[in-house]
Amino acid sequence: MKVLGIETSCDETGVAVYDTGAGLLAHALYSQVAMHAEYGGVVPELASRDHVRKLLPLVHEVLGDAGLQVADLDGVAYTAGPGLVGALLVGAGTARALAWALDVPAVAVHHMEGHLLAPLLEDDPAGRPEPPFVALLVSGGHTQLVHVEGIGRYRLLGETLDDAAGEAFDKTAKLMGLPYPGGPRLAALAPQGREGAYRFPRPMTNRPGLDFSFSGLKTQVLTAWQESDRSDQARADIARGFEEAVVDTLAIKCERALDEAGCDTLVVAGGVGANERLRAKLGEMARRRGGRVAFPRPAFCTDNGAMIAFAGALRLQAGQHEGPEVRVTPRWDMETLPAA
Known part of the structure; x- marks a missing residue:
């Protein structure tokens, strides 16, 4: 067909x-x-x-x-x-x-x-994840954790209460004067930031549950930017701190979701799934658990x-x-x- x-x-x-x-x-x-x-x-x-x-x-x-x-x-x-x-x-x-x-x-x-x-599109059958698995759908409009029991058999485990992760990337970039589309530009800038220069909270990780919230993190970044000297280095440092906070939050929630669903296969999809720091962090988490994580090709x-x-x-x-x-x-x- x-x-x-x-x-x-x-x-x-x-x-x-x-x-x-x-x-x-x-x-x-x-x-x-x-x-x-x-x-x-x-x-x-x-x-x-x-x-x-x-x-x-x-x-x-x-x-x-x-x-x-x-x-x-x-x-x-x-x-x-x-x-x-x-x-x-x-x-x-x-x-x-x-x-x-x-x-x-x-x-x-x-x-x-x-x-x-999308990860099931890959040509190598051995590389295709099979249900049941947990899916992290992370994009400009959605941030959700879904337990996938089969095609069309989906159970929502958690979702964002305000900004989606990709939306938070875009809005944060705009706050710091980066041109549209800001999210990918902020992610490209983050590796130039100094480790530990800024450490922002990991939202809603100090309480049980699988929901997300990124609006408060965005506000804290705005405060940090306004109080900085607004130099290129400050912009890169804040970008790195913000990206680390988002990635750590997503990873913590993903591991909790895998525990709740009782499985060790994670599928990541959506535009933010192309983020290199997120891919590395989730890959490290999956290896530590003895499980696996599957991503679509960046395209x-x-x-x-x-x-x-x-x-x-x-x-x-x-x-x-x-x-x-x-x-x-x-x-x-x-x-x-x-x-x-």
């Missing part, structure tokens, strides 16, 4: 083709970062319009790279939520139109389920069409598909998904 995947939940247009027999055939991604940088953040209307301009050319590009014609497709998968409603509708409308024209099934994919399953940590094509293929194989209506769900609880 050859499945076209379309991702348009926010500010990246992703398209891919996944073959259930041969694996990932081709994928392409267009980022709107340069356009939104002028405004210091994502402008939903501009995002939607840019998806309209870029989506069909990307579909043709990916099919060409895969050596396929449109008629070779057996199904279409698209992100239906969570995300920006206008952006989601561009992908959903295109996917439904293609499916109708080709007389093939279409399936709506939960954006975070796509991220959660599949951020939003992409490959994860949507893969997740959609699994659900299409399970006989799930949508009716002819074009529907999206900007706010969508992953625990409500059916098992595949």
Whole structure:
């Protein structure tokens, strides 16, 4: 089964083709970062319009790279939520139109389920984690710990009460004058900071539970920045202290979640999953426990069409598909998904 995947939940247009027999055939991604940088953040209307301009050319590009014609497709998968409603509708409308024209099934994919399953895209079967495992979904919009008992069988263990980790990275970077997108720039700056120059609290780790909170940490960073000499070295020192605090907090909560779930396999997905310090810290924790941690390749940590094509293929194989209506769900609880 050859499945076209379309991702348009926010500010990246992703398209891919996944073959259930041969694996990932081709994928392409267009980022709107340069356009939104002028405004210091994502402008939903501009995002939607840019998806309209870029989506069909990307579909043709990916099919060409895969050596396929449109008629070779057996199904279409698209992100239906969570995300920006206008952006989601561009992908959903295109996917439904293609499916109708080709007389093939279409399936709506939960954006975070796509991220959660991204590590299973790897070509080496020995490297693919199998349920049950604990998933850390960590991005600009989500920070969640999920016990995965099977595809579509998800139990939320903990989540952020305010800012997501990626959002905290972006906002902290902006407080210190780093240009948009700030999160990756702050992470790149952190290794230049001096060890121990700043040590910030590890939020909510001194109490039981698996929820997160990063808003207070962001405020403490602002205070430290205002009281510093605002030099390049001070910015790097604070960036390192902030990153260490976030990474340590995530690692502490992940270990607690593994204990609660009674398993030793951790899957990390989402844009922050590309952070090198986080990868090293969680890898060290997994080795100490005698377990393992799985990450997607860096290209599949951020939003992409490959994860949507893969997740959609699994659900299409399970006989799930949508009716002819074009529907999206900007706010969508992953625990409500059916098992595949």
